[in-house]
Amino acid sequence: xxxxxxxxxxxxxxxxxxxxxxxxxxxxxxxxxxxxxxxxxxxxxxxxxxxxxxxxxxxxxxxxxxxxxxxxxxxxxxxxxxxxxxxxxxxxxxxxxxxxxxxxxxxxxxxxxxxxxxxxxxxxxxxxxxxxxxxxx
Amino acid sequence: xxxxxxxxxxxxxxxxxxxxxxxxxxxxxxxxxxxxxxxxxxxxxxxxxxxxxxxxxxxxxxxxxxxxxxxxxxxxxxxxxxxxxxxxxxxxxxxxxxxxxxxxxxxxxxxxxxxxxxxxxxxxxxxxxxxxxxxxxxxxxxxxxxxxxxxxxxxxxxxxxxxxxxxxxxxxxxxxxxxxxxxxxxxxxxxxxxxxxxxxxxxxxxxxxxxxxxxxxxxxxxxxxxxxxxxxxxxxxxxxxxxxxxxxxxxxxxxxxxxxxxxxxxxxxxxxxxxxxxxxxxxxxxxxxxxx
Numbered sequence: 001x002x003x004x005x006x007x008x009x010x011x012x013x014x015x016x017x018x019x020x021x022x023x024x025x026x027x028x029x030x031x032x033x034x035x036x037x038x039x040x041x042x043x044x045x046x047x048x049x050x051x052x053x054x055x056x057x058x059x060x061x062x063x064x065x066x067x068x069x070x071x072x073x074x075x076x077x078x079x080x081x082x083x084x085x086x087x088x089x090x091x092x093x094x095x096x097x098x099x100x101x102x103x104x105x106x107x108x109x110x111x112x113x114x115x116x117x118x119x120x121x122x123x124x125x126x127x128x129x130x131x132x133x134x135x136x137x
Numbered sequence: 138x139x140x141x142x143x144x145x146x147x148x149x150x151x152x153x154x155x156x157x158x159x160x161x162x163x164x165x166x167x168x169x170x171x172x173x174x175x176x177x178x179x180x181x182x183x184x185x186x187x188x189x190x191x192x193x194x195x196x197x198x199x200x201x202x203x204x205x206x207x208x209x210x211x212x213x214x215x216x217x218x219x220x221x222x223x224x225x226x227x228x229x230x231x232x233x234x235x236x237x238x239x240x241x242x243x244x245x246x247x248x249x250x251x252x253x254x255x256x257x258x259x260x261x262x263x264x265x266x267x268x269x270x271x272x273x274x275x276x277x278x279x280x281x282x283x284x285x286x287x288x289x290x291x292x293x294x295x296x297x298x299x300x301x302x303x304x305x306x307x308x309x310x311x312x313x314x315x316x317x318x319x320x321x322x323x324x325x326x327x328x329x330x331x332x333x334x335x336x337x338x339x340x341x342x343x344x345x346x347x348x349x350x351x352x353x354x355x356x357x358x359x360x361x362x363x364x365x366x367x368x369x370x371x372x373x374x375x376x377x378x379x380x381x382x383x384x385x386x387x388x389x390x391x392x393x394x395x396x397x398x399x400x401x402x403x404x405x406x407x408x409x410x411x412x413x414x415x416x417x418x419x420x421x422x423x424x425x426x427x428x429x
Contacts, residue, residue: 081223
């Protein structure tokens with residue numbers, strides 16, 4: 001299967017970027033071959049809806065899972081609708097380390113948003129499964 | 138003549154100045170509260186708001202039976218309000234700016250117009266018969282300018298029936314709502330205070346608003362501490378300082394009781410009248426004489 005990892009750079013040795021829609025980089029990883037391909041972050045500088053555009057890019061790329069720091073409420077809805085499993089709280093380690101933990105079955109998917117929205121309508125408050133209650137994996 | 142009282146920093150005295158000016162204005166005047174996130178001008182003017190009209194913004198709704206999932210609407214949206222993550226677009230109406238592009242581009246008529254409630258347009262009169270307009274943004278609505286434009290439509294209709302000058306109480310800040318409030322003003326009166334914050338935000342507001350090509354001037358409120366920084370900036374920027382309203386505990390106490398500046402004392406009322414004169418003189422387009 002294919003999965004996506006947000007990174008601070010363009011390789012698996014770069015750290016996991018805590019942001020989703022405004023991540024520095026996105027990597028699409030084929031878990032069978034281990035090959036990692038950079039994917040352009042589509043709307044990193046958009047005024048709003050950066051997470052939605054990133055979710056669309058994942059759908060187009062055929063990713064079935066996302067490894068990242070935190071997703072916001074609107075991106076969470078879009079990823080849920082797209083059937084993409086979301087693994088959050090993975091910042092502070094390399095993309096490779098996060099991938100190895102995923103491959104070892106050590107991560108638990110969590111589709112509820114951990115981040116508060118930035119754009120209009122998202123700033124209502126921490127959604128269920130916020131930073132405190134979130135599962136670190 | 139349209140006068141907008143703006144500031145940059147919040148709490149410098151916009152409403153104090155706007156309400157005071159409305160009370161002493163030498164000609165018929167309509168007061169407009171464009172601080173739609175926290176309107177309070179009507180309270181200071183003792184206005185009774187008798188009309189309340191719901192204002193809405195057209196947003197799309199999707200008929201899944203007609204949608205082919207072509208994504209044309211999503212490509213037309215500059216605001217990422219439509220996401221193609223499934224067979225039909227997913228809609229995020231809170232991100233919609235109501236441009237209507239998606240409705241035009243949908244080839245199958247699967248998008249129909251729905252409405253998002255923005256808030257209310259309020260209209261009333263002071264005990265002396267002066268007209269007051271305001272907007273009240275719905276709690277949770279993030280975009281103030283669309284509601285402000287609805288208030289302006291009601292204002293223009295009223296002015297067409299009964300011409301008058303317009304005094305706008307603008308929202309604080311230097312972003313879209315503040316710019317929307319001053320965009321058609323003949324003169325923007327920037328109320329500032331002689332503090333580092335006041336000067337910093339005055340600079341921001343001036344910088345943002347000068348692009349609109351509006352004439353601007355400054356009123357220093359709570360003057361008398363260290364006004365030199367503000368005065369130096371105004372001189373460099375070519376901003377006339379129309380008044381310096383001295384810091385006075387009595388003003389704060391009157392404000393807390395919902396009174397206006399002219400009610401505090403004759404010297405305050407006199408300063409307001411002089412300010413009103415200076416404003417009308419500066420805002421009157423050359424060639425047009427002020428009507429008494």
